[in-house]
Amino acid sequence: MADEIIIRRCSEADIESVLELWRVADATASVTDTSQDLRAVVDSELSSILIAESGGRIVGSIIGAFNGWRGNIYRLAVHPDQRRRGIARRLLSEVEEWLRGQGAKRVGAVVEKDHPWATGFWDSTEFQLEPLDLRYVRDL
Numbered sequence: 575m576a577d578e579i580i581i582r583r584c585s586e587a588d589i590e591s592v593l594e595l596w597r598v599a600d601a602t603a604s605v606t607d608t609s610q611d612l613r614a615v616v617d618s619e620l621s622s623i624l625i626a627e628s629g630g631r632i633v634g635s636i637i638g639a640f641n642g643w644r645g646n647i648y649r650l651a652v653h654p655d656q657r658r659r660g661i662a663r664r665l666l667s668e669v670e671e672w673l674r675g676q677g678a679k680r681v682g683a684v685v686e687k688d689h690p691w692a693t694g695f696w697d698s699t700e701f702q703l704e705p706l707d708l709r710y711v712r713d714l
Contacts, residue, residue, distance in 0.1 A: 577629035579661055581668050584616055584623035584635070591632040592625065599651040602686055605713045615639075622672050626652070626661045634661040638669035645670075645678030650685075650692070662695055684709065 584592060589612045596607060615621045615637060626634030633656040637648040647669060652661045673681055682704070685696050697703075 579633070579659070579664065580627045581624055581664055582627065584612075584625045586613055586616055588625060588632060589613060589616070592623065592635050595632050595635055595653060596649065596651055598653055600654075600689070601649065601651050620676075622669065623649075624665055624668050624672070626656075626665055628656065634665050636662075636665040636669045638673050640673055640676040640678050642677075645673035645676070645681035647673075647681060647683040650683070650695075657691065663699075666699065 589609050592612060593607060593609065597603075612623065615623055620641070621637060621639040623635060623637050625632050633653040634651065636650045639646045639648070647666070650662055650665060652665075670681060681701075683696060683701060685692050687693060
């Protein structure tokens with residue numbers, strides 16, 4: 575029988591496991607993929623990292639952030655051997671609930687366009703691809 579999936583808030587003790595999940599899940603590396611940066615998210619009242627745990631190991635993550643105007647979703651990742659079990663949908667549902675509780679009325683998600691497993695998931699949700707926006711970024 576498959577292990578139960580538990581969704582919970584990330585703690586500081588989980589940070590290294592989350593960073594490892596991102597590596598294994600083939601998330602594109604970013605300058606913010608550090609213990610220090612994740613600790614800031616964990617400690618912030620304006621953001622939340624939710625994790626999915628199965629059999630004592632972290633198998634999924636999602637970051638929700640509210641800037642006072644809109645909600646944003648980052649780093650939805652599921653371990654490759656745990657995909658297609660509904661983990662991403664559960665994480666998305668939980669982070670949407672958290673964002674709603676923060677006052678968000680609109681939510682956007684940053685999705686890597688060259689990852690078909692990611693775009694395939696988002697295409698299957700109620701989110702719509704925004705045809706008008708581009709995202710510009712710069713590392714500081």
